[in-house]
Amino acid sequence: MNLVLLTEEDFQQGNLVSLTGERAEHIIKTIRVKIGDSLTVGLINNLMGIGIVTELSNTTVTLCVELNSQAPTPLPVRLILALPRPKVLRRTIAACSSFGIKEFVLINSYRVEKSYWNSPLLQPEQLNKHLTLGLEQAKDTILPSIRLAKRFKPFVEDELSSLLESSKGIVAHPYADDHCPKNTSGHITLAVGPEGGFIPYEIDKLAEAGFQSISLGPRILKVETAIPFLLGKLL
Amino acid sequence: MNLVLLTEEDFQQGNLVSLTGERAEHIIKTIRVKIGDSLTVGLINNLMGIGIVTELSNTTVTLCVELNSQAPTPLPVRLILALPRPKVLRRTIAACSSFGIKEFVLINSYRVEKSYWNSPLLQPEQLNKHLTLGLEQAKDTILPSIRLAKRFKPFVEDELSSLLESSKGIVAHPYADDHCPKNTSGHITLAVGPEGGFIPYEIDKLAEAGFQSISLGPRILKVETAIPFLLGKLL
Numbered sequence: 001m002n003l004v005l006l007t008e009e010d011f012q013q014g015n016l017v018s019l020t021g022e023r024a025e026h027i028i029k030t031i032r033v034k035i036g037d038s039l040t041v042g043l044i045n046n047l048m049g050i051g052i053v054t055e056l057s058n059t060t061v062t063l064c065v066e067l068n069s070q071a072p073t074p075l076p077v078r079l080i081l082a083l084p085r086p087k088v089l090r091r092t093i094a095a096c097s098s099f100g101i102k103e104f105v106l107i108n109s110y111r112v113e114k115s116y117w118n119s120p121l122l123q124p125e126q127l128n129k130h131l132t133l134g135l136e137q138a139k140d141t142i143l144p145s146i147r148l149a150k151r152f153k154p155f156v157e158d159e160l161s162s163l164l165e166s167s168k169g170i171v172a173h174p175y176a177d178d179h180c181p182k183n184t185s186g187h188i189t190l191a192v193g194p195e196g197g198f199i200p201y202e203i204d205k206l207a208e209a210g211f212q213s214i215s216l217g218p219r220i221l222k223v224e225t226a227i228p229f230l231l232g233k234l235l
Numbered sequence: 236m237n238l239v240l241l242t243e244e245d246f247q248q249g250n251l252v253s254l255t256g257e258r259a260e261h262i263i264k265t266i267r268v269k270i271g272d273s274l275t276v277g278l279i280n281n282l283m284g285i286g287i288v289t290e291l292s293n294t295t296v297t298l299c300v301e302l303n304s305q306a307p308t309p310l311p312v313r314l315i316l317a318l319p320r321p322k323v324l325r326r327t328i329a330a331c332s333s334f335g336i337k338e339f340v341l342i343n344s345y346r347v348e349k350s351y352w353n354s355p356l357l358q359p360e361q362l363n364k365h366l367t368l369g370l371e372q373a374k375d376t377i378l379p380s381i382r383l384a385k386r387f388k389p390f391v392e393d394e395l396s397s398l399l400e401s402s403k404g405i406v407a408h409p410y411a412d413d414h415c416p417k418n419t420s421g422h423i424t425l426a427v428g429p430e431g432g433f434i435p436y437e438i439d440k441l442a443e444a445g446f447q448s449i450s451l452g453p454r455i456l457k458v459e460t461a462i463p464f465l466l467g468k469l470l
Contacts (some may be wrong), residue, residue, distance in 0.1 A: 002455045072453045095460045138454035183417060218307045219373035220237045225330045225463050232467020 001026050003139040004041045017063045024061045041065055042141035071141045075100035076187045082109035082194040084223050086119045090130050092224050097134025097144055099231055104146040111194040160209040169211035173203055176213035180233045188234055236261050238374040239276045252298045259296045276300055277376035306376045310335035311422040317344035317429040319458050321354045325365050327459050332369025332379055339381040344437055346429040395444040404446035408438055411448035415468045
């Protein structure tokens with residue numbers, strides 16, 4: 001945790017914030033603050049700043065907060081991700097949130113196991129928890145949105161084309177002929193398939209919607225490894 | 236597992252391979268092969284090819300193997316990594332092995348917890364296990380080497396300069412002024428610090444040895460996320 005993420009409800013009185021629970025425990029036991037120490041803080045979907053520790057117990061931390069700086073610029077990338085297994089999803093959305101991606105769509109694909117759609121992780125509060133971990137890691141306050149598109153065809157046919165009017169569509173596909181473009185400018189909509197890749201029908205549908213298929217070479221990478229690598233290449 | 240990695244000892248008779256244990260279990264229960272199916276196989280530090288399933292029981296798979304293709308080209312990158320906590324180390328070396336990095340040095344740093352050096356994970360057979368997972372993921376056969384440099388100063392002073400005679404040294408450092416170079420050519424020696432970064436003394440020592448400090452921007456990334464991102468940018 002490199003930033004303590006606050007909500008409006010945390011503010012008690014003016015600029016005084018009193019924390020209990022997980023955040024307080026981390027600040028007290030892991031960071032091991034003393035009175036007078038300063039922490040990087042941020043108000044969710046708002047400014048970042050500094051919190052000075054003014055009171056401290058075994059379970060509560062009080063901070064005097066000054067918010068005065070903007071969150072870092074979001075990454076100009078929308079991620080469309082074939083729903084991975086929950087363990088991978090958790091890590092991937094936290095990592096992508098730390099990169100500054102603000103818009104996620106989790107879609108179905110032929111190779112997505114149906115049971116993944118029943119995971120409790122897909123509850124909004126659970127998703128937000130892992131997105132928040134990414135914000136706290138990266139020092140950011142702007143909470144991303146995640147949309148679930150459980151039906152591949154209507155989403156791709158009815159919605160993706162219009163999303164691509166102001167964004168370049170790229171789909172990572174192990175069997176594509178084109179290499180990943182480098183140092184692109186403008187907004188990108190990046191689609192990443194399941195382990196094993198999208199099936200040809202899905203790649204065709206994505207191509208109809210305007211996506212370019214690109215390959216990362218002969219090595220088969222895990223989703224959670226491939227995405228940061230793709231972002232490094234594209235940006 | 237996208238490739239079944241074989242050793243010389245697995246060959247029973249000519250090109251017949253009989254597998255038991257973890258690999259057989261994965262092939263039988265997860266991949267669920269039938270007699271006549273073909274699998275991508277590779278001989279460690281040697282060629283890759285195809286194995287046709289000729290016999291099958293609940294615990295044993297026999298393959299008729301033909302090895303006829305080269306492993307993919309290694310990545311021209313040497314990774315010098317401040318020893319992370321074991322969980323992160325496991326994931327990082329498997330991921331970096333899947334990218335094709337063949338040379339790792341794990342070094343000490345002021346911010347590395349001393350207890351990490353006592354982890355059983357640092358036994359060669361444990362390290363090789365996780366490197367092998369990366370090879371099986373990426374379809375590669377060339378086992379990387381990992382060297383432990385438990386003393387920062389002698390390694391950096393006495394050895395790093397000569398390693399940089401034929402390699403460009405880059406250290407990822409959150410407070411550097413330079414941005415990460417893109418699309419570099421030639422061999423790179425990439426140094427990545429612990430969570431919290433190398434301390435100024437260590438950065439100075441790395442600079443003396445010829446390393447350029449580069450930043451990835453204002454966001455603080457986890458080691459396991461930062462490395463694939465750096466590789467995407469550099470290559």
